[in-house]
Amino acid sequence: MTRHDALKKIASEIADGKLHFASNTELALRIRKALDDPDCHMEAAAKLMQAEPVLSAQVVAIANSVAYNPSGREITDVKTAVTRLGFVTLRNLVMAMVTRQMAGAPGSAEQKRLTAQLWEHTTHVAALCRVIAKRVTHLDPEMALFVGLVHDVGSFYLLSRSAEYPVLLELPSAVIEEPAAEEPPKDDDERDNENDESINLEGVLTLAVLRKLNVPDAVVRAVEDYWNGFLAIPPHSMGDTVLLAEFLAPVASPLRAASNTDPTNNVAIDMIIGEDTLAEILQESAAEVASISRALQA
Numbered sequence: 001m002t003r004h005d006a007l008k009k010i011a012s013e014i015a016d017g018k019l020h021f022a023s024n025t026e027l028a029l030r031i032r033k034a035l036d037d038p039d040c041h042m043e044a045a046a047k048l049m050q051a052e053p054v055l056s057a058q059v060v061a062i063a064n065s066v067a068y069n070p071s072g073r074e075i076t077d078v079k080t081a082v083t084r085l086g087f088v089t090l091r092n093l094v095m096a097m098v099t100r101q102m103a104g105a106p107g108s109a110e111q112k113r114l115t116a117q118l119w120e121h122t123t124h125v126a127a128l129c130r131v132i133a134k135r136v137t138h139l140d141p142e143m144a145l146f147v148g149l150v151h152d153v154g155s156f157y158l159l160s161r162s163a164e165y166p167v168l169l170e171l172p173s174a175v176i177e178e179p180a181a182e183e184p185p186k187d188d189d190e191r192d193n194e195n196d197e198s199i200n201l202e203g204v205l206t207l208a209v210l211r212k213l214n215v216p217d218a219v220v221r222a223v224e225d226y227w228n229g230f231l232a233i234p235p236h237s238m239g240d241t242v243l244l245a246e247f248l249a250p251v252a253s254p255l256r257a258a259s260n261t262d263p264t265n266n267v268a269i270d271m272i273i274g275e276d277t278l279a280e281i282l283q284e285s286a287a288e289v290a291s292i293s294r295a296l297q298a
Helices: 003-015 023-036 042-050 053-063 078-101 109-137 141-150 153-160 188-212 217-228 238-248 278-284 286-296
Strands: none
Touching: 003 188, 023 042, 023 078, 042 053, 042 078, 053 078, 053 286, 078 109, 078 141, 078 153, 109 141, 109 153, 109 238, 109 278, 109 286, 141 217, 141 238, 153 188, 188 217, 217 238, 278 286
């Protein structure tokens, strides 16, 4: 079975409504649902965070990051961190945990390695999305952070299925199938078409996961724009924000041979945006991006 065949089988399952998450993901989803309750107050939110050690560490780390703590006044307890961050950011952090746990418990050393790289990629994209939204596309930075966190959630789900389909751990360009005796070998155009279809299937899977998670429609549309892969110049939409963030991320997704961005666009670092260059904006925001990314990887 090829990677493409495995993706088609999983896509068929999703079309039949078969989409199941790991038990630890279900716990995170219950926390998210509680935070969505309008009667949930800060003290109750703090208790929810404290019930999950990893989440507690991330809440405190994010609250002390440059982005959320410009004064530099460090805090050490979850309750104060929750008050500083507010419910929007807390929901984002819970969604980060949901995304990370979507891969399930690693079944092999290779799955563990790929999950770690995919999460590192995701955190860099999310942090860059927040900065780009604030400084370039002038959109809601917290929504941009959220979209960055979930833009590749389908890949985490695929990692959870790799025990059944080990070929999912291979890059599309690395999969060179051996044709059956009665089948002629595929030419380059056929392989390219198959790779394109595989990317489309991954996009469909990602959108299906987001809808299963009851993610807001505006976020789903932004992720759909990202998977369509057309970056406007200058960038202005939330989809553009994610595409540009992925182009600039120092760590690539381990499950795709190349970015969805069109390299012929050549989004140069010195591209002019208003009176500033993108390079200047990123240089000024480097500490902010680094602090958010580190906190999310805690």
